[in-house]
Amino acid sequence: MAEIRDLPTEQGPGRGHIYSADVPARADIVLGHGAGGGIGAADLMLLASSLPGHGYRVILIEQPWKVAGRKIAGRPPTLDAAWLPMLAGLDLSDRVVVGGRSAGARVACRTAYDVGASGVLCLSFPLHPPGKPESSRAHELRAPGERGIPVRVIQGRADPFGTPAEVRAELANPEWVIEVAGAHSFGRRPIDVLDAALAVLPALIGADA
Template sequence: MTPGPMSVDTPHGEAQVELDDTAGPRGLLVLGHGAGGGVEAPDLLGARAAARDAGLAVARVLQPYRVAGRKAPAPAAQLDAAWAAVVAHLAGLLPGVPQIHGGRSSGARVACRGAAALGPVGVLALAFPLLAPARRDGTRPDRGPEIDAVTVPVLAVSGANDRFGVPAPSATREVVVLAGDHSLRARGPVAAAVRPWLEGLLEGLPMRTPAP
């Protein structure tokens, strides 16, 4: 399989995937972007570097609405359906390779919502937005149930000053709080937080033999 950019048809338009492959990857980390951003966000690149160092392939997914040039995010159901289509496509390219799903902000929410149905071995939630932006009446809907519903291991990495809040640790969720805010621009510290979690998650899984 040739690494690089690829297009994937989804029920809601074309998604673009930046794939970094490695011979005989131990796993595949699939990452989604924030609501108005893209796949070059510093925390996504930090997670990518950590995964590559740990021997994983990495796929960074640009949702169809961003491919079409829109910044306003699509409805959650459309995001989730497009994500599921990309994940299925990647599973066909790398059959039998365990997948870890994740992303930043909106992308982390998509990964959490899809975890039960799509079967990743873990979820990486970067800058998970625990509270929605304030409504006109001042209320802020709680998005905690999305991440709380994930039953596989979760690593949540957040900035200490994230205005959307920081998830709490749980029996299945490790939380790392770094200096910074919701943007998580400290690429190096993100990579340092993510790599040992990835290593621990994949420990004990069989190593794949590189293809001839």
Template sequence: MSRPIVEGVVLTHGAGGDRDQHTLAAIAEGLSPLPVERINFPYRNQGRRPPDRAPKLLAFLHEEVPAIAARLETDVGRLVLGGRSMGGRMCSMAVAEGMAAAGLVLLSYPLHPPKKPESLRTGHFPEIDVPCLFISGDRDPFGSPEEFAQHLPAIKGPVSTVWLEGERHDPKRADEQIVAAVAGWLASL
């Protein structure tokens, strides 16, 4: 019997949240018995805000994700990485830098800051070659469905999108829909 391609999920939080954010907790519960590790970036564990700069967050991921893989007795390449907003962005940047992963789950990806569509956070997209699932509200000020349609083709891996009708950057009523989308996407891998 062959091993499943995905043997765990690592989820990170957005800039103002932590590992206990409601959607991350719902995903962890909904994917059981698949191991889901929800991690805090160090600045949250130290009670600090704002977040550390990207290089420090990326260095943390490059250290923490292999440690999680070792605890789960698997390879980093059998983990799906991702998270909400900034956390998902950091995971996508780590993969673009060469971190192995079975795929990326990007919840409310911040394509650009609100009202600043010229400040795109897509420069690393051409270096991503793993399957990606983007889930966002169709009214998210960090990126509209039309903007995503313009920029997602830069990603080399297969890309799936789920748009949450009427939702903004922190979907309030969509956890069940998000969990179902993530579970279905993982099954397709």
């Protein structure tokens, strides 16, 4: 069971769903949801229920627009403006990996330096709108690395928002992208996402962790 905490922002309350580790946590993993769905996405729920057993505390963040029951997310600046005070309102450890699915991954990339993140974990990073590769968001994906913050991306093989090959082309190291089955929602095997996350988290929190 998660501990649920209301987190005030200027846009109204957001919410943190905290899944604690049974032992002292190696790091905090803070994940945001997408622009269409919520924290109930299969991959987010599997990470939240499984990573604590591997020594990570997981915090799923609900944006204020979602808590208020609205169906459409706000513009990127409003998402960032809510994310920052919500994370500031949590008792985070010295090792914090931020991330999320789709739009949540974009927020995490844009704000990673401001929140002092150790690393960024992107699930289905939306590199561009479907069919519009010219409208690239690669600058957001590269932003953490330009500040010395490591990034790893778990991407569905048939993701219309950017294939793994497209995402690899935008990063300095192709090994930073882990390809799994499925499209933008990963399909029916969220366990592949968990396995990939477990493989890359040590690199995001430091080799000595």
